[in-house]
Amino acid sequence: MIEIQNISFSYKEQEVMCFPDFAFHQGEHALVIGSSGCGKTTLLHLIAGLISPATGSIKVANTEVSGLSGSKMDDFRGSNIGVIFQKPHFVKSLRVIENVVLAQNLGSGTIDKPQAEVLLSKLGLAHKINERVTDLSEGEKQRVSIARALVNKPKLILADEPTSALDDENCKIVIELLKQVSEDSNSTLLIVTHDSRLKEHFGKKIEL
């Protein structure tokens, strides 16, 4: 359901980056591995439609991402792609449940609070639903990020270094949860990372 071909990109007056071609089916999980600075985040942003490639095509769910523009891209991304960032950022003035419900609203246009609560419970956050996000630990914050990314049951989940800021134990918890909820919604999971702890959890790898 995701297909990358002949992608190249450069930031202003920087070197041109070239990326390997790859493709995955719906529901597959894979790692994109590389050291810092090699363009992992750039690739992620390209796939999510946040920047446009200089050459090549990116197809997500049979839609040419690089061809979409403006609010159509925003719409597409909101309903089909869930993004988990390296450092969890939230709307500080909202509580945990409200942040997740906001993602529902922006992505699908509707609100389903019970469903959000169920998802948060699955991630072990049932008791933190009404907390302020700023009161959570790093591991808990990352789990809320996962909930937020998955609440709309997106076809594709992009995770940018989701475990780099976590200790070993939390890393294990988060990655297990991530795999599990991705399976539950049959989403394709693409994790961009330099964290070698993750290598053992995933079979498919792409090296940059």
Add this chain to the structure above:
Amino acid sequence: MAVLLMASGLSIVIVLILTQGQIDEKFKNNLAEIDLVVGAKGSPLQLVLSSVYHIDNPTGNIHLDSCAFVKDHPFVAGTIPISIGDNFNTYRIVGTTVDYITMYKAKLSSGKLWDKPMQVVVGANVFEKYPNKLKLGKRITGGHGIGNDLLDEHDHAHDASPYEVVGILERTGRVLDNLILCDYRSSWIVHSGHGDQASFELKSKEDVESIKKKDSVEMEGDSNLMVQKEIEILDNESEEIEDSAQKTNDHGHHHHHEHHGHNHSDKPLNVDSILETIPENRKEITALLVKYKNQRAQLFIPNAINRNSSLIAADPDIERDRMLKLVDSGIQTANLMGYFVLLISAISVFIALFSSLKDRGYEIALIRVQGASRFKVFGMILGEGLLLSLLGYIFALIVSHLGMWVVSGILENNYHYDFNAWDFSLLEGYLLLVALIIGAISALIPAIKAYRTDISSTLSK
């Protein structure tokens, strides 16, 4: 902070709008049909303020005969004398003629107009303040000056010459409401020392009967007591007067000897006879209100008055304009201040939104990633600007009206002018629009900045 600033700016402007409106209304309405005011030499503004608006002290008294010619002048439609001096608990007792009441088109809500001196007709506001003391048939005493409660002071209270309430006026929205009116000759009687005689006369049996008929049932007990009192005072006075006969050469002795053994049931001609005893040089009034028959009077009357070195003639329109000009420059200054604060508050809304964007850059990128379009984000920031303005406006509305309420309370006590704090004017509605526009404009640049956020570079920071 931005909300507070906006609220302050808006409050100032609102208060000014309201004040200006009410001042205009008050001062235009009280002029009625007065073309000229004649009074004692002094400031024409003071004369108009004291005799027409009943604020401020009068410039002095004038002799009735010195301006009597005005009434008979062919270009003059009519004159109304005004006599100021006594007050009842800070409310002025004004001596005049019933023409004053007709001029303001006032109506009686109960009772009747006076038909002899020492009877008073009470204005609506005064009656509202003292409904028990000023019921029909009640007696009140006056005292000197303005603005002090003189029922406690003994020297100047004219205890011996009470006024009787015979009528109560309906509210007119004019200066009348705050006055107690009577025949202008009452003050001559009060100050001649014959006041007791007048009250004595009113205490005759016939009068007591007619008062009883007007539902003042309590009077019966009171009146007997008071008749008793009057007799005592009368006896005392007679002695005093005989002693001081040499000092006060205004009073003729023979009248006092007649008071002894005066028959209670004499018919009321006594007011007139008292009036007869008052020498011409004591027949004074405070001012004369003049209505012209035609505009040509303007060429003659003021000059004729001003030729008399002890009088001046003041044109109420001119004096009012002069005063409004003075007040105006004060209001203009306050207006400018208000606009200035508004400007500053607009800037502060702008700064607040702009700087919040710095911290919220990530948040904005975040919701963009989650599917919010550029327009949505633009609208979000704009909406915040509008919300700030709206809050500021509501705040301002409450604060300014409360402020007016407090101020009007103070004004009420000092000047008996009622400013209505809860009057809402259309201008305030326009001000809401202005506030919202200011909010929108201040938010525009930050909103555009949010619109143009580059998600990728923001997230990468």
